[in-house]
Amino acid sequence: MRTASPSELDLVRALEERLHDPAIRSSQDKVAALLADDFLEFGRSGGAYGKDEVVRRLAAEQECERSELTAYGYELRTLSAGVVLLTYRTVRKVEGVPDMHTLRSSVWKLIDGNWQMAFHQGTPTVAEI
Numbered sequence: 001m002r003t004a005s006p007s008e009l010d011l012v013r014a015l016e017e018r019l020h021d022p023a024i025r026s027s028q029d030k031v032a033a034l035l036a037d038d039f040l041e042f043g044r045s046g047g048a049y050g051k052d053e054v055v056r057r058l059a060a061e062q063e064c065e066r067s068e069l070t071a072y073g074y075e076l077r078t079l080s081a082g083v084v085l086l087t088y089r090t091v092r093k094v095e096g097v098p099d100m101h102t103l104r105s106s107v108w109k110l111i112d113g114n115w116q117m118a119f120h121q122g123t124p125t126v127a128e129i
Contacts, residue, residue, distance in 0.1 A: 004076035012086050012108050013074050025058040044102050044122035068093040082110035101125045102103040
């Protein structure tokens with residue numbers, strides 16, 4: 001496994017961050033284009049979700065469910081030709097509840113010339129000290 005180049009990191013990070021954008025999240029077509037057909041997510045909640053369910057859930061989010069998300073500490077590793085692992089941390093701020101800190105990892109694959117997310121996991125954690 002090798003650390004990816006800065007330009008590779010910039011590209012995959014930008015794709016990942018599209019999925020943080022409420023305008024993208026609310027569009028089933030835009031989310032579906034970013035996710036591989038066999039996409040699997042192990043959510044922060046502990047549930048496992050496929051592509052169709054994630055696309056539906058994100059589109060159904062209400063404005064009040066959306067919150068401020070800060071992502072940082074991105075690292076990208078090449079797993080094999082056309083397959084990379086992106087890791088980072090997020091802090092989600094929702095008024096009236098403690099901040100939610102999460103470790104995140106995503107596997108992106110180059111499929112028919114386009115990068116698509118094949119796997120994502122969010123793991124609850126505590127704030128970095």
